[in-house]
Every structure is written in structure tokens, then in C-alpha cells.
Amino acid sequence: MLSDLVDLVLPATCALCHRPGGALCAGCRADVTACLHPSPRPAVPSPPPPGMPSCWVTGEASGALRAVVTAYKDEDRRDLAPQLGRWLAPALRAAVGQDGSARRALHGRGLLVVPVPGSPRARRRRGDVPLLAVVSEAAGGLGGRAVVATVLASTRVTRDQSGLDARARAANLHGAMTVRERQERAVSGAVCVVVDDLVTTGATLAEAARALHAAGAAQVLGAAIGATRRRVLVPANSPGPAG
Template sequence: MLVLRDLVDLVLPVTCALCHRPGARLCRTCRGEVRACLSVDVTRCRPDPEPAGMPSCWVAGAATGALRALVTAYKDEDRRDLAGALGALLAPALRRAAAGPEARAALVGRGLLVVPVLGSPRARRRRGDVPLVSVVQAASRALPGRVVVAPVLVPTRVTRDQSRLGAQARADNLAHSMAVPERREPTVRGSVCVVVDDLVTTGATLTEAARALTDAGAAGVVAAAIGATPRRFGGGSRPIS
């Protein structure tokens, strides 16, 4: 019996999200290009300069080339059918963050709270949703034990577009721009939180999210992302390590 996805595919045949060839959401060639962006093992992300207060963060690979294009297709080119594929890429980093010493030390007797970061209000209006939430939900199914996906962060003020800002300007732009509403504080208080972004550039977003969660009473905060971008600011650069 045809299901809804089959009916949609009859009208709109599936094409590769990257090269647009018909037949698969991600063709064999493009899958290989995405795999080439991934690390052999999940790696620790350390931006340079590393923001004060940035949580320990684990990523699956380098946010360049096909991997960055895949995230862009999902978020901005209406390819929400890629949520499962991106969740599979995120899952190893999420597992590694949850298994780290910071999380283990605080997890005794408690479950894990997985917190997607905010998109900007401008981006949410343009897209009509928060695409990262579906990716995080897909990735969280791979975690053992009691896991709750909790989009508890809300904006406290308007921020500038980040795309052309350097590391310090991004940190200043995002400082105290997120909070946990009072009604959601009981969810966060005493919990271990894994804050999740899709791609890490300077670490400013994860740092601000961690501050907001800590202020709301989180017992510990670590982070995970699909990829991290090696960037050069102030004459220094450090790749994913």
C-alpha cells in the first residue's frame, strides 16, 4: 500500500540534495563527498580563540564542502527529508558528549537533557520552523537511558546577523541574548544538558547557550555539533583537534 511519502515521490521525484540527480536524497557520489568531511572518530572542537566559558564540544567532522552544503540544503533549501541523515551524522558526537567525564560526573541518578540552540528570530520567521529540533530528535534516539529533547532556550533581545562578524564581535553580539523561561527552569535545574548546534564557527552560540542553562540551574553542560569550521581570526587559526 502506498504511504504518504510514496505519493509525494510520485508527484515530486526524489533528487539528490547536493547534485540534484534523480533517484536518491543523497546519491552515492555525494555521500562519498560528505564522508570525506567526517573525522575518523568524533573529535573535540576547540575554536581559536576559544571563548571563555565554552562547554566541551564534540563534532563529527569539518563543516566544509559537502557537509556544509548538506546542512544548508536541509535548513534553507526546503530539504526537511534530510533530518534522519543529519541526525545519523550528529549521533556519534552526541553520544561522545554524553559519555564524557563532565556529563558522567553529574549524571548520577538523573536523565539527560538535550537542548537545541536557538536560530535567530529572523531565521525562524523565514523558515517557519526550527530545523535543528528534528535533527536532534533523530540523533537522540541513538542515546541509551532516559533522554529528553528540550528546546528550553528563548531569545531575550534582538541580535545582529552573525555571518560577517569576527570572534569577539560574535561573542559581544550574543552575550546575554538567551535565557530559560522561569516556567521551564524546573526542567533544567539539576539536569545534565547537552547543548546542540548544527555547525560551530567561533563557539559564541554554544557559550551563550551554556551560560543561560547554567544560570537556570543545570548541573553540567557539554555540547555536540555535526561539524566545526576552521576559521582565522586575529592572525591565529586552529583546526578541529
């Protein structure tokens, strides 16, 4: 309440450089834009976790783009939601555009757009699903019947994912999400796009997809604002340049 009043009186400061100039100043906005791909790309973690849905991203999760997502999630900069939504939108459109069942659902029974549940820490700070406002902004541009639905819930407290490798993240998250009981009918037979902010190992999207399929989802796709750069693994038996 108090912060709402302060927002009315004081101009917002930039979430990254903290100078006046709105939620994100022109200079920092340009820094984030430099992290965006010319067009959305598939996110392909290496190796992809079992059950990782086909996922599209708008940019690379580094530098200013990672910082602005952190500011939204961990520094209570909810005023960034419209901007983050605009950066999520191209990935969401690509995910839907590449999949016939998603396009049909969008113009038929409805497409479920599902934000992943937040960490316990994020929930304490901001209610149940911190991504909801961002996803709602982006889904509004899809046209058709895009239904943003917080159908997923965490079943247990998981460890902080930072510092865990791909295998540890997958183990940490397996079975950690479920479809809310009263939402099971909506998920059964539905085409879903599950949305995360940044993709690292893909473990979060894979767990979300597992929970949605367990509740009878017909198809699960993924979209995110950014992904960490794919690590290129050279197979051990690949021939060297001199044979």
C-alpha cells in the first residue's frame, strides 16, 4: 500500500542502474535487447532432461536479460511485468506457431498457457505464481482462446537450484509438481504451453510437462524469455582434425 503511494509520487528508477527513467531506462533496455535473438529459437539444453518439452526462447539468459529477470523475481520489481511480457511474447508465439495441435487448440477448445509455480521463497514474497503477470501480458497477444491457468502447484519444498548440476536439478525436482485437483478436468485432453522465465538445464520444464501429462494433457510445449547458451559437447569418439 505504502509502496503503491510512493510509486504515484516518485518516478520509478531503473531496475538495473537505479537511475530515474522508468522501470528500465533506455540504456539498460538496449543492453537487454542485445541479449535477444533476431527471431525466437528452440532451447536445447545439453543434454536435454528426459521429458523436456519442445521449448522456444526469445533471447540468451545472460547479462542484462538475466539481471532484469532477477530484479523482477528477487527484488520485487513487479513493474517490469509488461516489459518482460513483451520479451516473452515472441517465444510464446513461436511455440504455438510451430505446433499444429497448439494452433488448432488456440482456435478451438482453448490453449492452456501455464506458468511454472514459483520457488517457496518467491511464493512467500509475492503470492503463489510470480510469473503469472508476465505470462498474462504475453498470452494476451496470441489471439484466439489462450487461457492462462495456474494449474500447477509445488508438492514439496525443493532445494535452491543454483549450484546444482543437471542431474542434481532433475533429481531435486522429480515429482515436485502436480496439477491442482480442481484443475484436473481442464488439463485432461488439453494442449498446454508451460512457461518459465529462463531455461538452464530444462529440469523445471521437464517436471512441469511430467505433471501435466500425468493429469492427461494431450500435448505439452514450452516457452521462456531466455535460455543459457547451449554447451557444445564434443563426442569422445569424434575424429580429430588430422584423422
